[in-house]
Amino acid sequence: MPILTILGGGAWGSALANLGGKKGSRVNLWSRSSSFNLESVITGADVVVSAVSMKGVGATVDRLLALELSPGTIIVTVTKGLDPASTRTPSQIWQNAFPNNSIVVLSGPNLSEEIQQGLPAATVAASWDLAAAKQVQNIYSSDIFRVYVNEDPLGTELGGTLKNVFAIAAGVCDGLQLGTNAKSALLTRALPEMIRVGVRLGSRAETFYGLSGLGDLLATCNSPLSRNYRVGFGLAKGKSLEQILQELQSTAEGVNTTNVLIDLANQRGIEVPVSRQVYRLLNGEITPEHAVLSLMERTLKPE
Numbered sequence: 001m002p003i004l005t006i007l008g009g010g011a012w013g014s015a016l017a018n019l020g021g022k023k024g025s026r027v028n029l030w031s032r033s034s035s036f037n038l039e040s041v042i043t044g045a046d047v048v049v050s051a052v053s054m055k056g057v058g059a060t061v062d063r064l065l066a067l068e069l070s071p072g073t074i075i076v077t078v079t080k081g082l083d084p085a086s087t088r089t090p091s092q093i094w095q096n097a098f099p100n101n102s103i104v105v106l107s108g109p110n111l112s113e114e115i116q117q118g119l120p121a122a123t124v125a126a127s128w129d130l131a132a133a134k135q136v137q138n139i140y141s142s143d144i145f146r147v148y149v150n151e152d153p154l155g156t157e158l159g160g161t162l163k164n165v166f167a168i169a170a171g172v173c174d175g176l177q178l179g180t181n182a183k184s185a186l187l188t189r190a191l192p193e194m195i196r197v198g199v200r201l202g203s204r205a206e207t208f209y210g211l212s213g214l215g216d217l218l219a220t221c222n223s224p225l226s227r228n229y230r231v232g233f234g235l236a237k238g239k240s241l242e243q244i245l246q247e248l249q250s251t252a253e254g255v256n257t258t259n260v261l262i263d264l265a266n267q268r269g270i271e272v273p274v275s276r277q278v279y280r281l282l283n284g285e286i287t288p289e290h291a292v293l294s295l296m297e298r299t300l301k302p303e
């Protein structure tokens, strides 16, 4: 029976603990407030899943570095964010800290509330080490959770991370009641923007057409269960960002991701028109209505 240790007892960590237990793994769920110590659940773990939000990744990596993690332990990261200081993804941070361990990214259209209700979902386990990805596939696949594998961890991770920016835009679109045509245009134009960024950062374009890209974009941009969608919806309804985040009481990674993405786009000269309007909106530079108008009035160009 594999030993699975989940770090982070938030919405997604708790759902992943349940999914792992359902398949028969021995599961340890650890969080900062746990009464037991981290070392006791790391020793002997076959797989360690990091399910902390982006702001907790650095501290979690440091905690594990202070312990003796076996090089045979697979590290799975499910965080959908970008580090503000380095602009690196969580898997890049984990790989840098643990060069001898296999790192697997688990990402897909996986709204935790639906998964906790036992509704069916699919996801992707991605790694340079295909054998490690397949181990994670076996540990997590069940009659309600179908896991695919691929060898593009960065593209898989960036799909899940970048879609949060567009989920904010989609929430704005629905909050302003702009209609189905506008929403379809937004989601369709979001995909090449994600691909443009992903390819410049070293991912494969085709990964973004799969579950972790288009799949997660559709799930998050169409569901009020998404916290990022709720950020955009609230802004369109005239709430302040502070008020929305206060009411959420949970992580909306898209806010930080938008800021880091615009830094990256400015540094590397990547064209990100939709993300730039989301950035201006989040930073109080424009109203939701102005953001829409700015996109409509862009220079005309071929599709």
Ligand SMILES: NC(=O)C1=CN([C@@H]2O[C@H](COP(=O)(O)OP(=O)(O)OC[C@H]3O[C@@H](n4cnc5c(N)ncnc54)[C@H](O)[C@@H]3O)[C@@H](O)[C@H]2O)C=CC1
Residues within 6 Å of the ligand: 007, 008, 009, 010, 011, 012, 013, 031, 032, 051, 052, 053, 054, 055, 056, 057, 059, 060, 078, 079, 080, 081, 110, 111, 112, 113, 249, 250, 251, 253
């Ligand atoms: N909830 C969902 O449906 C899904 C969430 N994710 C991603 O998983 C990550 C976690 O999301 P949720 O569990 O939903 O968020 P959450 O807000 O429910 O939980 C965040 C977790 O991170 C931990 N954390 C934060 N700062 C920390 C620190 N300094 N040290 C240690 N732990 C720290 C918290 O204690 C908590 O366990 C996010 O990056 C999110 O984008 C991915 C797929 C689905």
Ligand SMILES: O=C(CO)COP(=O)(O)O
Residues within 6 Å of the ligand: 080, 108, 109, 110, 111, 112, 160, 164, 167, 216, 219, 220, 225, 226, 227, 228, 229, 251, 252, 253
């Ligand atoms: O990533 C998610 C679903 O795949 C969860 O989306 P939110 O973080 O916007 O709630």
